[in-house]
Amino acid sequence: MIDSDYFVVLAVVGTMAENLKECRVPCKATTDELESLCRVEGVTCKDLGIRKHNLTEYEVEYLCSYKRVVPTEKLKNGMTPPPQEMFLVKWRGFPESMNTWEPRKNLKCVGLLSRFWDDLALEMRRQKRRAVPRRLDPATASHMVQRAKLHVTLGHWERKLTALNMQRGGGGRIFVRNDVDLEGPPRHFTYINDYKVGEGISLTEVALGCECTNCLEEPANGCCAGASQHRFAYNELGQVRLRPGMPIYECNKRCRCGPECSNRVVQRGIRYSLCIFRTDNGRGWGVRTMERIRKNSFVMEYVGEIITTEEAERRGQIYDKEGTTYLFDLDYVDDEYTVDAAHYGNISHFVNHSCDPNLQVYNVFIDNLDERLPRIAFFATRAIKAGEELTFDYKMQIDPMDAESTKMDSNFNVTGLPGSPKKRMRVECKCGVESCRKYLF
The missing domain is CATH 2.40.50.40 (OB fold (Dihydrolipoamide Acetyltransferase, E2P))
Known part of the structure; x- marks a missing residue:
């Protein structure tokens, strides 16, 4: 039998190898090459989906x-x-x-x-x-083959991203489209669903959970939010009802409530079907929604490597020379840590800036209550139509008159997203809205 990942070699070598059932070695052939070999040689293979009834079928x-x-x-x-x-x-x-x-x-x-x-x-x-x-002509035909191969590559990537999203519990599919050029998936980018903790940083898990049986209607001692002297964040539809700048405290793994609890929203993952698409105005990749999103609904987290500000400064100098970087400061109370989504991240890695965004950032605490290490969650600022691009303001500002959000007021900022390293540079904005500030920084 030929396997897509391994050649399985069955061996019987007498008493010296009586316990050896099978030996596996890495296969250097691709799945397509193995499938081709099977069909040419007339060999069936269950793992490749080649059986007697479809051995002579051509797709x-x-x-x-x-x-x-x-x-x-x-x-x-x-x-x-x-x-x-x-x-x-x-x-x-x-x-x-x-x-x-x-x-x-x-x-x-x-x-x-x-x-x-x-x-x-x-x-x-x-x-x-x-x-x-x-x-x-030969040149046009060659281009069409390149486009066709790109669709195949993006299709493989699309299925992989959707599978990873499903592992997190998210119900939405992730699509990938490029109708602009021949750019394929980022070569040095790994899709992850949760933070990758950098060297020298530890996350302290919460020791206690709530005793609620119905966190929304009958919260015991104010549920998790009340225990932290904050308001319950969501309504019955899972929409955030707090002002931007105020923290969200969700139920954690030690709480008595189940996975369908009204106070578990961000931790359920991406629920909407989204599309990573190639922009046609020089902004690289972008993200749009494939379905309507209600106002104040959770859309996605900003996920990446958690690193110290010192390491962020070092990386920022390297990213500055490369002309691209994805550093997001975690400065809810202190400017000690940064999330770097350059090489490890989720779909938020591809979200572009807008001076009139439809996403707003909230700090969320779930299993870790260290105020220096909040989770970064994007919620819809308004109803978003299907097909509309998702954006957030790289230079987000919180209302200075809102005393309850002073922790997030002056310190919250995004550093080093595409073309904007730690050291501020004058970067042209291409969002195209009427209220465009013309420059990101």
Whole structure:
């Protein structure tokens, strides 16, 4: 049997190896190469999904090129038949050397055909051509193959991100779209769901939990928020009802209440389906929602490595030279720690700035009550329509007249997000709203 991750070698070598059932070694072949080998050799493989009933089935992986061919034979009435559309097909599980030209009538892959025409239309506009040629030239065909391979790569990444989000308990899918260029997933970025704690930093878990049976309607001693002398943060729909700047105290792992408790919102993860997309105005990647989001609803956390401010200063100098960095200060009470999402982070890594944002930051405490290490959560400032880009203000300000939020008032700021290192530089803003400040810093 051939496995996608390992070659399994069964060995019987007498009494010296009577306890050796199987030996595994890393496989240097990709899944596609293994699938191709199985089909060529006529071998079934349960792990690759190749069985007797589908061994000879052929699935289109992507379309490489296009041409219109005029049939040489005339119809019975003597008329010349219309041109026939032909597509160069890359078959899933087979090498590119086995690509074949197929007529449109043989292809049942409606989604792939639609994507091919969309990509070709974009390329025709880029070339300033009004009509699709009868046959694609080599350069255009090569570009179409690159676009097709990009879709495959982004599709793999999309499924991986969605699976990771599901592991956290979030119910939303994560989509990935790039209709602008050939940029693929970030090479040196690892998607994580929770903070990665840096060297020399420890998180102290909470020792006590609430005794409530219904935290929203019958909170015992004010529930977790009351125990910290703060207000209960959410209403019955899970919408935040505190003013920005005020901390949120959620129930923790030591509380008696269950996972569906009204005071467990941020810890449930991302609930909305979101899309990472490539912007067309030089802002790199962005994030938009695929569904409507209610005002004051939790959207996502800002996740990354927790590092000291000293380490942030050191990294900031490196990021400054590279022209990009993702440092977010945790200065709810003291400016001691920073979250760095440059190489480890979640979907918030891709959220862009706006001078008129639809996301607001709140400090949240769950299993760790150290006020120097709050969790950073984004809530919707207003109702957000499906398809709208999600943004927050990199230079967020809290109402200076709000005495209850003075801890977060003057210290809260984002440092070093794209193009803005620790040492302030004059960075042009590209958010495009009417109230744009023209510069991020």
